[in-house]
Amino acid sequence: xxxxxxxxxxxxxHPITVSHGKNAEVWDSNGKRYIDFVAGIGVLNLxxxxxxxxxxxxxxxxxxxxxxxxxxxHQPYIDxxxxxxxxxxxxxxxxxxxxxxxxxxxxxALKIARGATGKTAIIAFDGGFHGRTLATLNLxxxxxPYKQRVGVLPGxxxxxxxxxxxxxxxxxxxxxxxxxxxxxxxxxxEVAAVIFEPVQGEAGxxxxxxxxxxxxxxxxxxxxxxxxxxxxxSGFGRTGQRFAFSRLGIExxxxxxxxxxxxxMPLGAVVGRKDLLDCLAKxxxxxxxxxxxxxxxxxxxxxxxxxxxxxxDWGELQETTIESRYQRWKAQQLSPYLGRLTxxxxxxxxxxxxxxxxPGSAQLNQLLxxxxxxxxxxxxxxxxxxxxxxxxxxxxxPEVLNEGLDILERCLANLD
Numbered sequence: 001x002x003x004x005x006x007x008x009x010x011x012x013x014h015p016i017t018v019s020h021g022k023n024a025e026v027w028d029s030n031g032k033r034y035i036d037f038v039a040g041i042g043v044l045n046l047x048x049x050x051x052x053x054x055x056x057x058x059x060x061x062x063x064x065x066x067x068x069x070x071x072x073x074h075q076p077y078i079d080x081x082x083x084x085x086x087x088x089x090x091x092x093x094x095x096x097x098x099x100x101x102x103x104x105x106x107x108x109a110l111k112i113a114r115g116a117t118g119k120t121a122i123i124a125f126d127g128g129f130h131g132r133t134l135a136t137l138n139l140x141x142x143x144x145p146y147k148q149r150v151g152v153l154p155g156x157x158x159x160x161x162x163x164x165x166x167x168x169x170x171x172x173x174x175x176x177x178x179x180x181x182x183x184x185x186x187x188x189x190e191v192a193a194v195i196f197e198p199v200q201g202e203a204g205x206x207x208x209x210x211x212x213x214x215x216x217x218x219x220x221x222x223x224x225x226x227x228x229x230x231x232x233x234s235g236f237g238r239t240g241q242r243f244a245f246s247r248l249g250i251e252x253x254x255x256x257x258x259x260x261x262x263x264x265m266p267l268g269a270v271v272g273r274k275d276l277l278d279c280l281a282k283x284x285x286x287x288x289x290x291x292x293x294x295x296x297x298x299x300x301x302x303x304x305x306x307x308x309x310x311x312x313d314w315g316e317l318q319e320t321t322i323e324s325r326y327q328r329w330k331a332q333q334l335s336p337y338l339g340r341l342t343x344x345x346x347x348x349x350x351x352x353x354x355x356x357x358x359p360g361s362a363q364l365n366q367l368l369x370x371x372x373x374x375x376x377x378x379x380x381x382x383x384x385x386x387x388x389x390x391x392x393x394x395x396x397x398p399e400v401l402n403e404g405l406d407i408l409e410r411c412l413a414n415l416d
Contacts, residue, residue: 011145013038013379014372021048024396024404026377034372035404037392038379042201042233045260046305047393053263053301060297067293069098070286076296083303088271089242090251095278096271098291102232102258103131105268108285109195109228109254110135112270116279117226119192122155123181125162127203127383128196130230130256139195141203142383158185162200163212166342171212178219193226193254198244201233204351204387205343213248226253226276232268236260237306237394239345240315247344263302265295314394318346318401322390325405326350335412337363342387349381350388352415359384363415370414376407 003012017029024047026036036048046053060076067074077098085094099105114120124130128141138153140146141162147153158181161167163174182188194216200206220227229252234244238260245252253276258268266289270277277285326341328334337360339351352360352367361384371378379389388408392401 013368014377016372023047023050024393024400032375034375034377035392035400035407036377037390037404037408038377039391039393040264041259041379042238042389042391043259043264045236045238045394046263046302047395048264050263050301050305050395052305053298056297056301057265057294060294064293066289068288069291070283070288074293074296076293076300077291080291080296080299080303083300084257084269084271087242087303087306088255089246090255092251093274094271095274096269097277097285098296099258099268099270100266100287100289100292101131101268102230102256103133103136103268104287104290105232105256105258105270106130106136106139106195106228106230107133108270109193109256111284112254112272112276112279113193113226113228115284116276117192117224119190120156121186121191122157123160123178123191123194123225124157125160125196125200127162127167127200127206128159128230129200129202130195130197130232156186162196162203162206163209164200164206165209166204166206166340171209171215174209174212175215175219178216188223188225191223191225193228194220195228195230197230197232197234198248199234199239199343199347201389202381204382205347205349205389207244207342207344208248210248213245213250217250228252228254228256230256232256232258234347236302237311237314238347238391240312240319241345242306242308242311244344244347261302262295262299265292265298267292267295267299311394315345317398318348318390318392318394318396319344321398321401321405322346322348325409329409329412334409335415337415338412339386346390346392346394348390350390351382352386352388359386361386364388366415367411370411371407374407374411376404376411378408 124139126141130139135154138157161169254272339353342349352363381389
């Protein structure tokens, strides 16, 4: 299919046209089958065309396809917010709003943080990704390609190094950078919030150090700074539990949700402390399509499936299978280009390196093509585009997961 009428500023990783899918498999317009380790970039934790989600959408479509919640309430929105208040594992009563996307959730969180604190500055992290809208661009922890040619961005925003075993930045080093920030760059009393991903997605599945998160929570509490945790990619079971912030031993003030919240339907959310969500004037939050009834119905079906036992079982299957494969590849010295295994749970990345140990961007580009030709779709990540993001649906059949890893193994072994 020609892309003549599509903006050339949109980058498409795989030059195929997907026709249809079932769980962890998709077929292109020529009928070729692929195992899908991309899953809509982490949107399809319950797979393509999950039967319970499809049934929920079909049922809702016969009754109400749309109503703007700002004009009149509808039951799917009300029911979903009640379910989310139970699903988010925090100690306080949860309030929130629905959005159309993760970036829109982040934008609204910035508004809420400003309204609640009366302050404007935000602290984000190197390598972070929070969206492509104008305000979220400035939160992102890298320039190319997101911040190029768009001029001055909304702010102020300040960035810290991201503490993780995968970045080599320790908790102490990140805390020292925080202290330097408040000594050299900005008064601590001007900061409204800190925003971060507990496991960075775009950066290559880099997991934050729990010790840093706990120290940051204490610091923010002492100085009246909010913590916004972005679980747009890491949430809804991707790490083997409901949300990745639980492994950090802290709670967010505001939590950003999207991607796998609704089985592929466009939906996001900001949830958190009720006093924060109620701080803006009536009409300060909302949107025409936000919380569309069909998207809400899909999300309710998604939450039905995401029991703690299911999430634990799905996460353990992927974690143990991927880890054992990776360890075998390392022991066998499968490829000189095989680097680290990043991430946690079922949110795993595989780093590629070149002959000198530097980021293997060229090797990953080759791997994307050879794996696709062999019937496996992969997604790149990392600052140098050198880390494979493994985002197979959590519901992938064990035999299909292993078939995909077999293809990946062969392609890694044949890298040159």
